[in-house]
Amino acid sequence: MKLAALTCLIGAAVLAQPREPLYEPDSQQRAQILESIRQYANNYTQNLPNFICTQVTQRQQDETSTGKHFKSVDRLQEQLTYFEHEATYKLLAVNGVMVSNRDRLNMGGAMTQGEFGSMMREIFAPSAAAEFEWIKFGKIGGKIMNVFSYRIPQERSHYSIMYNNERRIFSGYHGTIEANKETNAIMRITLECDSIPGDYPVQDVSQDLWYGVVKIADREYVLPDRWDSHSRTQNRLDWNKAEFKAYRKYETGATITCEEEAPAKPPVKKP
Secondary structure (H helix, E strand, O other), X not given: OHHHHHHHHHHHHHHOOOOOOOOOOOHHXXXXXXXXXXXXXXXXXXXXXXXXXXXXXXXXXXXXXXXXXXXXEEEEEEEEEXXXXXXXXXXXXXXXXXXXXXXXXXXXXXXXXXXXXXXXXXXXXXXXXXXXXXXXXXXXXXXXXXXXXXXXXHHHOOOEEEEOOOEEEEOOEEEEEEEEOOOOOEEEEEEEEOOOOOOOOXXXXXXXXXXXXXXXXXXXXXXXXXXXEEEEEOOEEEEEEEXXXXXXXXXXXXXXXXXXXXXXXOOOEOO
8 A cells, every 4th residue: 555655656656747937028128018018909899799788786885984894885787788889878777677868877876897908008109108017927817917017197097987977087106017917917906095185085995997808700709807996985985896698609699688588608818
């Protein structure tokens, strides 16, 4: 018995493959990596197909502003249509009840949009002139990521916040980009606003967007998988978390039914 056990242990040691060591890139390599990621970001929306998916958003609020007493506000199901590089939303159901002709921006509370490429594009836009810095290697779904921090000042920002669908401001922001070391595909973006006027009703805005690999018409694409959004409004905290489901090829007249009635779709690969 001891000999057999020893033989197995030796066999495992022989089969094990040594890991390739990771070396931090030097300044020239960092610049090259960043330029490859920039090219990916600039071409991202051009390489996306026309598609439809379901966005399910759970909205919560904490009226104590402590972050310990969040209560559900509602659950929104929307049809998101991406056609000719533009995303449009149609509200389908609130708390599982079908609705029609309701504007998502008039639902009250916190709402976001722009997950399909605009956030990525604006961070890398020449007019934003973002300041990037390589900070470390990370890992998502077993894949090594290059992690960069970035910062965009208010005077060069295109990131807007709107309160009650009325007063809009532009805020500076900073965050991180995590991109696949082998493919340069961006798999996560974090964003935190840092120059919101003190008299503006909404403060402490942040977002965390994750991407995943999705198959549409027998091809794989990197598309938004889920996101979290946090903000503070006067004496209340808002927390939205959303998932993107049931991606499929866009076809004229195609629609998505209420979530409970939707046909089963292949699972999205999560990072």
